[in-house]
Amino acid sequence: MDEQSKEEQLLAWVERVAAFFARNNGLPLITGRVLGWLMVCDPPEQTAAQIATAIGASKASLSTAVRVLEASGFVRAVTRPAERGVHLRVADDVWERVARRKLEALGDFSEITADGLEILHDEPARGDRVRDAHRLFSRLEQQIAPLLQHRDDDSP
């Protein structure tokens, strides 16, 4: 039927996701794999051990990966009655968070350019290049922020 089993296809896809986040967000590969896997796994809530075997990583790596993913709010840990340990799932607002974090980077850069202008305040011409940057990124920050408003959700 398929040239590749769906499992293999999914793992290959997870690999692409991991590579993307490694390249664009500086995430360690394994962390990206966890995120990618949690996007497509069935069931959608899995234990660290399950994830580890799925993506072929060690318990230790899972521990650190999950720590950063939880701290970033990308992944949530849920417990179940009468089961020990936690199950992990992607947060409902992962992607808003990812995007918002990128937006923050924009803001950080605006701060840098602002400080640059400060240093060059007595040489306006020399500050032109920095000023251009500052204007563009401040504008973008302001225009993009409203596109990322929290959805007011009260879903179960």
Next chain:
Amino acid sequence: MDEQSKEEQLLAWVERVAAFFARNNGLPLITGRVLGWLMVCDPPEQTAAQIATAIGASKASLSTAVRVLEASGFVRAVTRPAERGVHLRVADDVWERVARRKLEALGDFSEITADGLEILHDEPARGDRVRDAHRLFSRLEQQIAPLLQHRDDDSP
């Protein structure tokens, strides 16, 4: 007068710029330093040798840094009559380019999510998480793109 000489302040600022681009865009530190330096240096057009001494890097590093900066269109090489070698300056549209490149990353991710949906086309429920991501990033891509229109120039 100053606690730090302006030169020192600028170098410290360049360092921040370099760190920012290293962290957010995966640029090597030296490459970021070159870019930062070219944002504030006086005169605004400098030779590779001048830049190298300014930021304390080797000729070899400058060579590679300049290659990637030029290839990305972030820096332009200009020649002058009766002078040998080239002078480097930031491109007029550096920041548009930087921003546009980030936007492309968004598009790349939309492609990834699209392919993920493809793989899961026969399990709609399982594709929900990927679909959410796809919708958000496609939307953002479309909404952000118009904020980055090329200024209408007709240079070659």
Next chain:
DNA sequence: ATCTGAGTTCAGTATGGACTAAACTGTCTG
């Protein structure tokens, strides 16, 4: 032809960080 300076390439070093195995902690079960 030779010299000089700009720029590239190459080989080697080293620094950082991702990853793992193994030891350890703590908690729940029987």
Next chain:
DNA sequence: CAGACAGTTTAGTCCATACTGAACTCAGAT
């Protein structure tokens, strides 16, 4: 209590890659 399991920490390995020095190429000037 013993035993098992979830998870963390630590120590160490390994790999990628940034960076440099030095050799090299090429162009123009004299």
